[in-house]
Amino acid sequence: MTMFDTQSLRQEIITACLYLRDKLGYFIGTWGNISVRLDEGLLLTPTRMEYDQLKPEDLVVISLEGEIIKGERLPTSEMELHRQMMLKRPDLRAIIHSHSPYASVAAAAHGSVPVIMDDMAEVIGGEVHCAKYVPACRHQELAQAACDAIGPDACAVLLANHGVLTGGRDLKEALVAAQFMEKAAMIFIQAQVLGGAHKIPENHWRQERHRYLYKYGTAEDMRDDPD
Numbered sequence: 001m002t003m004f005d006t007q008s009l010r011q012e013i014i015t016a017c018l019y020l021r022d023k024l025g026y027f028i029g030t031w032g033n034i035s036v037r038l039d040e041g042l043l044l045t046p047t048r049m050e051y052d053q054l055k056p057e058d059l060v061v062i063s064l065e066g067e068i069i070k071g072e073r074l075p076t077s078e079m080e081l082h083r084q085m086m087l088k089r090p091d092l093r094a095i096i097h098s099h100s101p102y103a104s105v106a107a108a109a110h111g112s113v114p115v116i117m118d119d120m121a122e123v124i125g126g127e128v129h130c131a132k133y134v135p136a137c138r139h140q141e142l143a144q145a146a147c148d149a150i151g152p153d154a155c156a157v158l159l160a161n162h163g164v165l166t167g168g169r170d171l172k173e174a175l176v177a178a179q180f181m182e183k184a185a186m187i188f189i190q191a192q193v194l195g196g197a198h199k200i201p202e203n204h205w206r207q208e209r210h211r212y213l214y215k216y217g218t219a220e221d222m223r224d225d226p227d
């Protein structure tokens with residue numbers, strides 16, 4: 001998609017912001033942001049704008065080098081997180097950064113969330129690691145820490161004492177991934193009272209991830225996979 005063809009995408013991003021804030025509680029105030037990959041770079045939410053005031057033209061297009069190429073406003077101050085992550089992981093074409101509650105608990109504990117649920121295996125696709133702590137004002141360093149921690153598999157990473165970054169092949173998938181990430185973090189934490197969650201063996205979660213990425217919704221998805 002080019003930056004000249006983003007009218008409905010801009011509206012989708014605004015709708016997603018409001019859903020994340022009002023229905024899910026993952027965005028609080030103006031904390032939380034979204035990016036979607038375009039041919040020319042990234043379409044990003046602007047900095048310090050209340051989401052219910054946001055109009056499609058308030059979103060900003062930046063190049064992969066970080067220059068504003070379309071838009072009157074400044075992009076989110078967390079632009080570097082989105083930009084560097086999209087360079088590191090080109091498979092993530094939409095990214096949601098939030099401070100959702102349970103992912104934030106895991107991030108405050110500097111813990112990883114292993115693959116403990118089938119839906120997490122499918123949509124997140126791997127163990128979610130926690131980046132080292134970097135103060136939020138050090139944008140470059142924070143983005144680098146997130147890129148160092150994410151690895152090649154999971155489409156999410158925790159930011160120590162800060163929040164979480166979740167991605168997908170498009171905005172809809174990133175939104176689902178953000179919800180499964182939060183659910184996995186919640187289950188992982190709450191399962192501690194029952195002695196702790198059991199991990200899904202790696203060969204099984206990889207098989208489930210592969211099935212989701214390449215066979216979901218096809219006739220092949222109806223057949224049993226061998227062990």
Ligand SMILES: [Zn+2]
Pocket residue numbers: 032078097098099136162163
């Ligand atoms: Zn943040």
